[in-house]
Amino acid sequence: MAALALGAIGVVYGDIGTSPLYTLQTTLNYEGRMPQADTxxxxxSLIFWAQIIVVSLKYVVFIMRADNKGEGGIMALMALALRGVRGSARLRWLLAIVGIFGAALFYGDGVITPAISVLSAVEGVKVAAPGLGHWVMPISAVILFFLFKLQRHGTDRVGKLFGPVMVLWFIVIALIGLVNIVQNPHVLRALSPHYGWEFFVHHGWSAFMALGGVVLALTGAEALYADMGHFGKRPIQLAWFSFILPALVLNYFGQGALLLRDPSAIDNPFFKSVPSQFLYPMIGLATLATVIASQAVISGAFSMTREAMSLGYSLRMPVVHTSREMSGQIFVPWVNTFLLVMVLVAVVGFGSSDALSAAYGIAVTGTMSITTILALFVARNQWGWRLPLVIVVGACLLIIDVSFFSANLLKIEAGGWFPLVLGLGVFIVMTTWRRGRELVVREIKQGGLALLPFIENITEHPPLRVPGTAVFLTANQNSVPHALLHNLKHNKVLHERNVMLTVEILETPVADAEERIHLLPMDGDFYGLELRFGFAEDPNIPLALSKCAKSGLPFDLMDTTFFLSRENVVADERRPGMALWRDRLFAFMSRNALPATAFFQIPGNRLIELGTQVEI
Structure with missing residues (x-):
């Protein structure tokens, strides 16, 4: 538990742990003048109670209870919510669309978080040596480049490397905050929610706009849930309440104590609260901490991508396992490269953390709102909460989420468009892949022969049968696979045993033993076989087949040949389904996706692929 909690501090809490670098500065600068004491x-007060209500109560207590057999993140939550509404196709479709859009926004968070975190730390150079300000952007870009190159070593090693650094970071920022609080203890009055209420009463619209800055103190809350599969629920909860939350509160209030004494420090209250003799070491530590901060959303994006692939919302990509102990610790090279390119675009395009803060918040608050909606469905349908309780809890949480989201919508013109455009692009890709696969399966089913009459005909007019077992991967157990027809047509033979294999991905992370294998014997040594895997598992077909002997179908893999139809997708505007440009996008993705054989870990020396053209 202690080791996992240490790893969680290094990987999960880096993002929210470095938010004191820029949150108070951005929030109090909303009026463009020196902040007054009441402000x-x-x-x-708003920052403190936002962390109590949103992070502590909503995420750490409520949302993390919705673990899908240990897996977290919005895709796992969406799958959990869908399991509770099986009877309504329209509601399932709506929840799926909402969940996919939330996942798409999370990628926007994964781009902006590393950029703003590293920029804000390196900008400490301008406090120590203003003449070096022009080096901030190139230094940040180089640091981010090496951060993403480090990802291939895995979150296990990265966590062990980063954990001690982040422990030091939280201890140091807590001590700095404590020193400043001792000099002006009156700042602790802000622990009372009364001051947050008074702020809204007296400042009105300006206070609402300030919420766009307050939400920066919550960045990384979604990553706590997304990274639950990496470390487990208990270590993350233990680290938050015993260590992270106290350190953050002390530092925020320490910066507030400094500003009460010297409002002119608003240009960078974090670094100006540091004693001058420790400024350069603190800049170095902050840079390390912000590099680590990026790890939370990056590893969360890896986990979510694998879940999206398994659930059919993303094209298949190579996935590298980086730990023998934790199956959830993975590295997805394609996603890593995509995030690196977009992060560098954000750093170069915006140039400073102040400019990026305008882009920040929309993706975070949008995902937070969607997470709340999905969790309420889980509470109602999976946990059995009574409807009045769901309504009360939902109203309280959504009022907060929607308020933060609305405040950030005011920043669209200043840069908020960037995560929205990025999220919209990812949303289009995910929905196009899902719909495209449905159209391909539909075309295959429409063009296939019925299986049972085919078997009857084979029994009456038997072709030459050769020794061994043939496994035909098919999406429809009721029709003859194209690969079987091509094999019979061109090679004029059938194997002694012919297995029609369908792979189903469940809406749970891990399939139970009793539901993993379903076997249906048919005449003529034909078999229908369904293998079921969870969305957080790696579907290993040879391993699963080796366990079919208990079901009455033993396999000798050295005497088994796998047949697969590889679809060549062609866009045809005459076909109903999607717009032509989406058909072409799907065809492009289909050509570049990881082959199903590699995804299902079928050995290449036991495989025969037969091509077939599918028009959509």
Whole structure:
């Protein structure tokens, strides 16, 4: 538990742990003038209670209870919510669309978080040596490049490397905050929610706009849930309440104490609260901490991508396992490269953390709102909460989420468009892949022969049978696979045993033993076989087949040949389904996706692929 908690501090809490670098500065600068005492008290009160209600109660207590057999993240939550509404196709479709859009926004968070975190740390150079300000952007870009190159070593090693650094970071920022609080203990008045309420009463619209900055103190909350599969629920909860939350509160209130004494420090209250003799070491530590901060959303994006692939919302990509102990610790090279390119675009395009702060928040708050909606469905349908309780809890949480989201919508013109455009692009890709696969399966089913009459005909007019077992991968157990027809037509033979194999991905992370294998014997030594895997598992077909002997169908893999139809997708505007440009996008993705044989870990020396053209 202690080791996992240490790893969680290094990987999961880096993002929210470095938010003091820029949150108070951005929030109190909303009016463009020196902050007054009542404003400082009000903003501090909002930050403190936002962390209590949103992070502690909503995410750490409520949302993390919705673990899908140990897996977290919005895709796992969506699958859990869908399991509770099996009877309504329209509601399932709506929840799926909402969940996919939330997942798409999370990628936007995964781009902006590393960029703003590293930029804000390196900008400490401008406090120590203003003449070096022009080096901030290139230094940040180089640091981010090496961060993403480090990902291939895995979150296990990265966590062990980063954990001690982040422990030091939280201890140091807590001590700095404590020193400043001792000099002005009146700042602790802001612990009362009264000051947050008074801030809204007296500042009105300006206070609402300030919420766009307050939400920066919550960045990384979604990553706590997304990374649950990497470390487990208990270590993450233990680390938050015993260590992370106290350190953050001390630092935020320490910065507030400094600003009460010297409002001119608003240009960078974090670094100006550091004693001058420790400024350069603190800049170095902050840079390390912000590099680590990026790890939470990056590893969360890896986990979510694998879940999206298994659930059919993403094209298949190579997935590298980086730990023998934790199956959830993975590295997805394609996603890593995509995030690196987009992060560098954000750093170069925006140039500073102040400019990026305008882009920040929309993706985070949008995903937070969608997570709340999905969790409420889980509470109602999976946990059995009574409807009045769901309504009360939902109203309280959604009022907060929607308020933060609305405040950030005001920043669209100043840069908020960037995560929205990025999220929309990912959403289009995910929905196009899902719909495209449905159209391909539909075309295959429509063009296939019925299986049972075919078997009857084979029995009456038997072709030459050769020794061994043939496994035909098919999406439809009721029709003859194209690969079987091509084999019979061109080679004029059938194997002694012919297995029609269908792979189904369940809406749970791991399939139970009793539901993993379903066997249906048919005449003529034909068999229908369904293998079921969870969305967090790696579907290993040879391994699963080796366990079919208990079901009455033993396999000798050295005497088994796998047949697969590889579809060549062709876009045809005359076919109903999607717009032509989406058909072409799907055809492009289909050509470049990881082959199903590699995804299902079928050995190449036991495989025969037969091509077939599918028009959509």
């Amino acid at each position: 400082i008290y009000g903003v501090l």
